[in-house]
Amino acid sequence: MEHNELEQDKDTAERKVQDVVLGIMQLAMMNHEVIHIHVRYSSHINNFNLCVYPISASYVATIREELFDIDISMNRNRFEDGATPLQQLLELEDKLLELIAEAKDNAGVAA
Numbered sequence: 001m002e003h004n005e006l007e008q009d010k011d012t013a014e015r016k017v018q019d020v021v022l023g024i025m026q027l028a029m030m031n032h033e034v035i036h037i038h039v040r041y042s043s044h045i046n047n048f049n050l051c052v053y054p055i056s057a058s059y060v061a062t063i064r065e066e067l068f069d070i071d072i073s074m075n076r077n078r079f080e081d082g083a084t085p086l087q088q089l090l091e092l093e094d095k096l097l098e099l100i101a102e103a104k105d106n107a108g109v110a111a
Contacts, residue, residue, distance in 0.1 A: 013086060017074065020089040021048060027096055035067075035103035037096065046074040048085075050092060052099055055107070067099055 021041070028037035036053040052068040070092060074085045083091070 013084075017086050017089060020086065020093060024050065024089070024093055024096060027093075027100065031100050031103070034107045034109055035100055048072045048074060048089070050096070052096070055103065068095065 024037075025039050028039050031037065034055055036055060036057055038049075038051040038053070040049040041047070042049070049071050050069070051066050053064055053066050057064050072085055072088045072092065077084050078088055
């Protein structure tokens with residue numbers, strides 16, 4: 001494989017990662033009335049973080065009970081199983097869809 005082809009493959013993979021991240025952000029924005037999804041990207045370490053809280057979460061207290069919390073390094077594969085950042089984000093998106101569906105069910109909203 002030539003250098004240009006490797007660069008194109010890397011660019012394509014990065015666009016796919018960005019598409020999934022944007023999709024997760026869109027889910028957070030579209031479902032803010034039933035679940036609190038905090039999305040953060042730290043560019044200085046190329047890290048994606050997502051925390052999910054129930055709609056009833058108190059933001060006055062210093063300790064909140066989160067439903068889900070994950071950090072994904074966009075620079076490397078996961079140590080435990082070698083999952084790429086894209087694979088990890090897709091797993092995260094699936095988990096987030098489950099949490100949203102559960103929150104909507106609890107709130108009596110049509111999924």
